[in-house]
Amino acid sequence: MSGEQQSEPLDRVTVIKPADAKQGADHDDEANHNIESEAPVAAADSAAVMVRATPYSHMNVPLGVLAIIAFVAALYLARAFFVPLLIGILASYTLNPVVGWLKACYVPRPVGAALVLAALVGSLSWIAFSLSDDAAAIIKKQGSF
DSSP: OSOOOOSSSEEEEEEEEEEOOOHHHHSTTTTEEEEEEEEEEEEEHOOOHOOOOOOTTGGGHHHHHHHHHHHHHHHHTTTHHHHHHHHHHHHHHHHHHHHEEEEETTOOOHHHHHHHHHHHHHHHHHHHHHHHHHHHHHHHHHHTT
């Protein structure tokens, strides 16, 4: 290559490679690049090496707003499913220490969970039955006003 002259002019082109998965897992693709090297490259090759950010970057905000609206609408329409599901998840987290204590007392986990649920349902039923007479009296008294 010492006797040959290059016919194409040389440009300085930045070669970009994606960041590690550990570094850029929470970031957008546009901000997720590390500069690997800067080397002189022929101008004809520079078009193949350059990386364009995103062709639709001006549409990201409206699409994000529409996605949030669609997500909230889907949650609203599916509230009959999600409300009991979330109550069950919260009850699971709340009752987990009691089941863990029963497991430490050598009660198998499924049996401990059944005992805790039976105690919870039984106590709520007893409270509702105990308050039913008072609730009926309050309703009767409200009707007399």
